[in-house]
Amino acid sequence: MISSILIFAFVLIALANQKAAATLFGRLRPWLTSTFDWFLVLSVDAITLFCLALILLPVCKVRIGGPDATPDYSYADWIAMMFAAGIGIGLLFFGVMEPVYFNFAEGGNAVPLGIDKAVPGNEYAGVVGTIHHWGLEG
Incomplete structure (x- = not known):
């Protein structure tokens, strides 16, 4: 309830002061x-390593719902639900769009997020970002 009230109040204040909100969010x-791009990358990597550790450690033998519990859905059903939930569109659309966007947007040497392609190694930023978003971490 508290989260709902805070979100509703935030949206109302932003709508009431659209120019100020646009300036604030623009900056x-x-x-x-x-400033915090490193935090995003490290936190996603840490979560991925945590999930891999859960797979490899003995804790993966714990059955949610008790020792006699059976899954409600088959593996095929889960895969279908994952694609229906957005993985399919992400892989088919954003998996191609993201490197193109990073490498060719805004023309010249400047690309989104302030990556300067004139700096050696930065020409691969689009591919690196795409692998990070849609590779194992995705």
């Missing part, structure tokens, strides 16, 4: 993406 996004 906030570039600052966040340039």
